[in-house]
Amino acid sequence: MARDYQAIRVQPRACGFGAEVTQLSLASALPEAVLAEVRRAWAAHSVLWFPDQPLSLEALEAFTLQLGPFGEDPFIEALPDHPHIIEVRREPGERAVNFGAAWHSDWSFQEKPPSATLLHAKIVPPAGGDTLYADGYRAWEALSETMRELLSGLRAVHSASLAYGPRGVLARDHHERSMKIVVSPEAERTQTHPLVRRHPESGRRALFVNPVYTRGIEGMADSESQALLGFLWEHMVRDEFVYRHRWQPNMLTVWDNRCAMHFADGGYDGHRRLMHRTTVAGERPAA
Secondary structure, eight states, X not given: OGGGOSSSEEEEOTTSSOEEEESOOOSSOOOHXXXXXXXXXXXXXXXXXXXXXXXXXXXXXXXXXXXXXXXXXXXXXXBTTBTTOEEEEEOXXXXXXXXXXXXBOTTTTSXXXXXXXXXXXXXXOSSOOOEEEEEHHHHHHTSOHHHHHHHHTOEEEEESHHHHSTTSGGXXXXXXXXXXXXXXXXXXXXXXXXXXXXXXXXXXXXEOOOTTTEEEETTSOHHHHHHHHHHHHHHHTOGGGEEEEOOOTTOXXXXXXXXXXXXXOOOOTTSOEEEEEEEEOOOOOOO
């Protein structure tokens, strides 16, 4: 697979989920041929990381826009002069649970969830702070034919209430965080999506539920949907579907929210961690 690219070097993991991309600079606009290869690698591997990319905020914004228009990022205050960049920050003395410390797909409660999330590492702690990614494609393909038939016609209900609602997890400690969380009743709104979505570029199907934002399954009793969702969440994060990403300063990672979940690991109390994050707008999920 690495030999299929002319302008960039792509080194995928053995399973194909996740790949390192080198031999390019993201500090200025990519030529169309190079951008096309980056997009092809992203469609093939879902998670890409670009080491040694010292980027200004403006360069991060520019590369994001090469992938598509900015997504909408609710419930978190962006940088004052860069309304599409969120600073993912944790200071050495913070005791609140690190931001993103549960399996999720970014903003799946939106009508059109973001296609991509970009995260650029500015300050990396000496230990801990990894990000884990789970492959929704292979998790779907590993299910039995009977289970796939059951899930294919179902729609899941998504909401931000568990995280950002007035009684949500982040409402309890948002004053203790250096990040500015906006707790709001708007988080209690719901949105339904196919439980299994088809990727608009790859054509592959992936499980599209997550423990943070998926609250139930349309047409099922709560006890029924929680039993089925509980099985899926355990299945989706089996070791063979998960990649643990270890950060380096100036590394940029881009992942596909349409076919992957992620989890921000902790383990760096007493150390500062600082990242800059953008999202790319997506489309309405389709079965």
